[in-house]
Amino acid sequence: MLLALLQANAAVLDIDANCAAIDAAARAASAAGAAVLVTPELFPVGYAPGRVRSGLDPAILPPLHERLAGIARRNSIGLVYSLPRVTAEGDWQISATLLDADGTALLGYGKVHLFGPDERAAFAPAAERPAVVDFHGMPTSMVICYDVEFPEAVRAAASGGAELLLVPTALAHGFDDVPQVLLRARALESQLTIAYANHSGVEDGCRFLGGSVIAGPDGKLLAAAGEEPELLFAEVDPEAARRERATVPYLDERRPDVYRSWDA
DSSP states (O other), X not given: OEEEEEEBOOOTTOHHHHHHHHHHHHHHXXXXXXSEEEOOTTTTTOSOHHHHHHHOOGGGHHHHHHHHHHHHHHHTOEEEEEEEEEXXXXXXXXXXXXXXXXXXXXXXXXXXXXXXHHHHHHOOOOOOOOOOEEETTEEEEEOOGGGGGSHHHHHHHHHTTOSEEEEEOOOBTTOTHIIIIIHHXXXXXXXXXXXXXXXXXXXXXXXXXXXXXXXXXXXXEEEEOOSSOEEEEEEOOTTHHHHHHHHSXXXXXXXXXXXXXXXX
């Protein structure tokens, strides 16, 4: 299965421009034969937690979901995108959605680990475990940005059966070890493929690293971007996770009962 990651600079609260960038990337990724395009965290509205929280009318979110579904349908490609969501209790959270090529929502997820004072001031943390769905024959899950830096989040997806983890992110410049070291370790220890799509450039005063990566279940990088905008591709072997898990059965040989006694 061919994966595509959009690494680009979003315009804060310029939804038309950001959706046009997603549409163009989806068209190019589909033409290249990709099954899915993964876009960065909050890309359709831009990554600026305070401005998004104060300046975004939540009434536009349902039609924006429909607009993004239309991009998937028009380009016949799966799509991962991230938007704010408002819960029944009125809490604003950061979410991600996986669409099939016909625009059907297959998977939703709310960000559990918020990073920094700006995110925590604008959003509330979610709490749901990463779910797993079949996507083109691969058990697939999602987390968002800072979530992937916690082994518990990735292991929860893997122990639920995930062999592919899709991660929209908004990683600032200066955190190079996250994609180059930590992501590879997460992929290796949970023996799944991780696709990590980041912003580039500057948005609302934050300079982003770029550095999007796709890491295989052996911890090796399948593809890596620099700092500039890029459409990143990698072919994922659907048997790779199973081969790695058969060779070194980390998941089967866990001892959660012992770990719980350590916590106590």
